[in-house]
Amino acid sequence: MDSVSHPVTRPPTMEDVAARAGVSRALVSIVFRDQPGASDATRRRVREAAATLGYAPDQRARLLGSKRSQLLGVAFGVDHPFHGELVEALYTAAEAYGFDLALSAVAPTRSEDRAVASLLAYRCAALIILGASMPTALLSKLGTRVPLVVVARNVRSRALDVVRTDDIDGARQATEHLIGLGHRHITHVDGGKAPGAAERRRGYARAMEQAQLGEYQQVLTGGLTEEDGLRAGAQLDPGRSASRRPTAVFAFNDRCALGVMQAAASVGRKVPTDLSVMGYDDSRVAMLPWVNLTTIRQDTAQIAAEAVTRAISRLDGEGPGRPVIVAPQLIRRGSTLPLGRT
Amino acid sequence: MDSVSHPVTRPPTMEDVAARAGVSRALVSIVFRDQPGASDATRRRVREAAATLGYAPDQRARLLGSKRSQLLGVAFGVDHPFHGELVEALYTAAEAYGFDLALSAVAPTRSEDRAVASLLAYRCAALIILGASMPTALLSKLGTRVPLVVVARNVRSRALDVVRTDDIDGARQATEHLIGLGHRHITHVDGGKAPGAAERRRGYARAMEQAQLGEYQQVLTGGLTEEDGLRAGAQLDPGRSASRRPTAVFAFNDRCALGVMQAAASVGRKVPTDLSVMGYDDSRVAMLPWVNLTTIRQDTAQIAAEAVTRAISRLDGEGPGRPVIVAPQLIRRGSTLPLGRT
DNA sequence: ATGAAAGCGCTAACAA
DNA sequence: TTGTTAGCGCTTTCAT
Numbered sequence: 001m002d003s004v005s006h007p008v009t010r011p012p013t014m015e016d017v018a019a020r021a022g023v024s025r026a027l028v029s030i031v032f033r034d035q036p037g038a039s040d041a042t043r044r045r046v047r048e049a050a051a052t053l054g055y056a057p058d059q060r061a062r063l064l065g066s067k068r069s070q071l072l073g074v075a076f077g078v079d080h081p082f083h084g085e086l087v088e089a090l091y092t093a094a095e096a097y098g099f100d101l102a103l104s105a106v107a108p109t110r111s112e113d114r115a116v117a118s119l120l121a122y123r124c125a126a127l128i129i130l131g132a133s134m135p136t137a138l139l140s141k142l143g144t145r146v147p148l149v150v151v152a153r154n155v156r157s158r159a160l161d162v163v164r165t166d167d168i169d170g171a172r173q174a175t176e177h178l179i180g181l182g183h184r185h186i187t188h189v190d191g192g193k194a195p196g197a198a199e200r201r202r203g204y205a206r207a208m209e210q211a212q213l214g215e216y217q218q219v220l221t222g223g224l225t226e227e228d229g230l231r232a233g234a235q236l237d238p239g240r241s242a243s244r245r246p247t248a249v250f251a252f253n254d255r256c257a258l259g260v261m262q263a264a265a266s267v268g269r270k271v272p273t274d275l276s277v278m279g280y281d282d283s284r285v286a287m288l289p290w291v292n293l294t295t296i297r298q299d300t301a302q303i304a305a306e307a308v309t310r311a312i313s314r315l316d317g318e319g320p321g322r323p324v325i326v327a328p329q330l331i332r333r334g335s336t337l338p339l340g341r342t
Numbered sequence: 343m344d345s346v347s348h349p350v351t352r353p354p355t356m357e358d359v360a361a362r363a364g365v366s367r368a369l370v371s372i373v374f375r376d377q378p379g380a381s382d383a384t385r386r387r388v389r390e391a392a393a394t395l396g397y398a399p400d401q402r403a404r405l406l407g408s409k410r411s412q413l414l415g416v417a418f419g420v421d422h423p424f425h426g427e428l429v430e431a432l433y434t435a436a437e438a439y440g441f442d443l444a445l446s447a448v449a450p451t452r453s454e455d456r457a458v459a460s461l462l463a464y465r466c467a468a469l470i471i472l473g474a475s476m477p478t479a480l481l482s483k484l485g486t487r488v489p490l491v492v493v494a495r496n497v498r499s500r501a502l503d504v505v506r507t508d509d510i511d512g513a514r515q516a517t518e519h520l521i522g523l524g525h526r527h528i529t530h531v532d533g534g535k536a537p538g539a540a541e542r543r544r545g546y547a548r549a550m551e552q553a554q555l556g557e558y559q560q561v562l563t564g565g566l567t568e569e570d571g572l573r574a575g576a577q578l579d580p581g582r583s584a585s586r587r588p589t590a591v592f593a594f595n596d597r598c599a600l601g602v603m604q605a606a607a608s609v610g611r612k613v614p615t616d617l618s619v620m621g622y623d624d625s626r627v628a629m630l631p632w633v634n635l636t637t638i639r640q641d642t643a644q645i646a647a648e649a650v651t652r653a654i655s656r657l658d659g660e661g662p663g664r665p666v667i668v669a670p671q672l673i674r675r676g677s678t679l680p681l682g683r684t
Numbered sequence: 685a686t687g688a689a690a691g692c693g694c695t696a697a698c699a700a
Numbered sequence: 701t702t703g704t705t706a707g708c709g710c711t712t713t714c715a716t
Contacts, residue, residue: 027685056459058463058708060465060708065710066711081423091451105445107426107429110430230632284421356693402694406709406710407693
């Protein structure tokens with residue numbers, strides 16, 4: 001329990017620090033930007049004065065004054081855990097280059113347009129949009145106004161940069177993992193028209209064909225949620241003799257996989273002994289001990305690093321580059337088992 | 343597929359708009375702030391000029407220039423779904439008062455201190471911290487520097503405002519719901535030392551005692567995650583005759599409840615027929631069809647509105663007020679059943 | 685190595 | 701109703 005709040009006081013300015021250190025504002029500015037042009041003695045004095053005053057540069061003024069505003073605007077989905085991870089990684093990546101992040105949330109009641117408009121109003125040097133949902137045409141138009149990096153969505157436009165996971169490869173890895181375990185009847189519960197769904201279908205199809213398993217291919221319409229997986233899972237068995245039932249399922253993502261597992265459980269099929277199940281994303285739920293889901297991990301750190309790198313290179317005058325495709329990684333856990341192993 | 347990006351052009355300034363509309367900058371400023379002092383004709387001309395130029399005021403300059411920066415800084419946990427909901431609600435609430443939000447994320451690799459420092463650097467007029475985890479003393483100190491509202495955590499300090507759910511009442515409602523269904527052996531799997539855990543224990547204890555069920559009280563150490571619930575759930579049965587086993591469990595939150603359900607399932611007890619389970623939070627997972635968890639909902643809209651209101655009243659010169667305690671609400675779903683009903 | 689001074693794009697007080 | 705003019709707290713030339 002502390003004392004009653006004092007009347008809030010004006011924070012110290014660069015002027016205050018300069019006065020206390022007995023130098024000009026320009027010197028203080030140089031010191032705080034770690035630029036050459038000040039003696040070590042001065043630097044120390046300035047730092048000390050700043051410390052005792054509790055000074056921190058006013059970012060508003062800094063942004064306004066400098067031509068190159070070291071500010072990256074990030075639009076992210078507030079209800080998407082994967083975006084959360086990306087945001088964290090983006091902070092790390094941006095920091096390494098001395099850039100700051102401006103966050104703008106997208107939510108059911110806050111459109112992507114609004115989020116972007118807000119970022120633009122703060123004159124962010126560049127924009128990074130996670131899982132952009134707006135039409136390609138609009139993204140392209142936006143890309144001509146400001147350096148733009150679209151993350152985790154496949155956009156074909158030369159007006160912007162794209163950084164995303166190689167979903168075809170991820171799906172291929174998942175499918176090949178199951179094939180390697182001896183499975184033949186492998187069903188894919190897909191993501192419908194979600195971003196990345198088409199790529200994952202292709203990766204699955206390719207792997208199956210390449211292993212001469214084309215005749216076993218089966219794609220069920222799923223989606224992004226547990227409910228979608230549950231619905232699709234219900235169609236897994238009906239009307240088939242046991243010998244023609246799938247022994248493994250590759251689901252669009254972890255949440256969908258959970259639904260499939262639930263569906264299996266409801267008809268008495270145990271995972272992984274009766275059915276192997278794979279997810280995608282390596283979300284928190286996949287790691288839970290009783291879920292223990294074999295899955296595909298997207299490399300958030302690398303995706304973030306690439307996104308920041310692209311954004312900054314745009315600021316250095318380069319045009320948009322080719323899409324950056326980041327390799328995913330197979331995470332082996334307990335939800336998949338060799339065929340016939342009990 | 344669009345054309346190659348043009349060399350990024352300088353966004354239009356207020357000066358540009360003024361020139362095109364044939365008025366002074368001051369007039370444009372007045373129009374864009376919706377302030378009195380401009381004729382309707384002028385307003386239209388200005389709006390039109392701005393529209394054709396695609397002008398939007400530069401927030402950096404606006405913030406710098408105005409004495410009262412209408413900016414609320416929000417620190418939130420990027421991996422906490424509940425915070426996501428609050429952020430969304432905060433946008434809505436802030437907007438109603440013409441305030442803007444500056445978001446700063448807290449994550450495993452980004453401390454609350456850093457998040458707050460960043461907000462301070464942008465000279466936010468007031469700070470709203472969701473689920474603050476820093477020591478009370480630091481919060482109090484911060485509260486003397488800038489108007490501060492702590493959300494979803496019980497802090498006893500007169501230097502700041504607190505807005506939170508009435509967890510004692512929430513726990514009481516949960517427990518009474520179970521009692522009302524005829525349960526007697528009701529166990530509480532608690533949240534350890536998580537924010538709100540102590541209050542929920544009290545609410546549970548009070549409800550039990552008030553119903554003369556004090557002898558049946560049982561509190562198991564749980565936590566915030568599924569794993570915690572799983573661990574606690576494992577201790578539910580051992581060494582007890584069936585007649586002395588709990589028939590209902592009130593878990594600290596939804597995730598914890600999930601763990602308890604899993605633990606029950608692993609020893610063959612079905613929910614809700616063999617065991618009623620309650621959660622807390624009404625998170626997304628609680629609504630899933632096969633989870634269908636009876637739970638307690640926190641009123642995010644009201645919490646957000648109160649937080650913004652408190653912050654703004656502080657800016658109007660008022661001191662911190664008494665803690666705002668928002669009432670929670672029971673959400674009846676399928677995970678609880680009357681005792682003995684099969 | 686240091687300081688003076690001109691912006692950056694606004695807001696706000698004051699004149700006209 | 702309008703326009704003029706200082707700032708806001710920095711960055712950034714350009715002298716010294």
